[in-house]
């Protein structure tokens with residue numbers, strides 16, 4: 434059983450030009466990669482319903498673009514925050530109303546971490562929230578740095594290895610220190626990033642692809658990411674455990690459904 438913990442259903446928005454996937458694209462991807470559970474990012478209930486009709490297990494993550502005035506629908510089991518696209522720094526005062534709703538409704542919080550402008554959203558900023566909200570679970574999307582390959586990643590210059598190492602190491606440290614912080618891997622084009630994540634606590638890892646970004650390249654493949662982690666020392670059993678982490682979260686956050 435495989436879980437992809439970072440998939441987009443609705444449009445992402447500037448600077449990304451990636452168009453949202455069709456249901457057919459999604460099912461082709463799911464079959465090709467042999468995935469049965471998805472953490473899906475959406476904004477419209479109608480989109481979620483269309484993809485849910487495929488029958489795959491899904492954890493809906495609502496993209497909250499205005500965390501100071503949240504409008505999180507009852508379909509959500511998690512909230513996504515993207516400080517880089519929405520142009521704010523990840524501080525408690527900038528996101529507190531959204532976190533309060535997450536606490537009330539028992540949602541987890543999925544946060545884009547950023548390497549183009551790290552001061553907007555990096556491990557140590559997530560640590561501050563994790564400390565302030567010990568009862569909330571936080572997932573760091575990209576594990577501190579997306580670390581893009583040398584192809585069209587919107588708005589990106591390739592990120593230098595030294596910066597990738599610094600940001601990913603910081604994120605791993607935060608996941609070690611706080612029980613309520615997890616790491617999502619998308620993507621593993623970078624060897625430095627793969628190497629550091631292969632030494633992170635296996636119980637805190639989630640594999641994600643960021644589909645449909647980079648779809649049709651090797652980096653958007655969940656199985657490619659598994660290979661990278663295996664190459665840097667994880668066992669097949671570890672990979673299985675990582676997918677079980679996703680299953681465990683899915684169970685935990687589907688209870689008390691609104």
Ligand SMILES: [Zn+2]
Nearest residue numbers: 439441574643
């Ligand atoms: Zn994404």
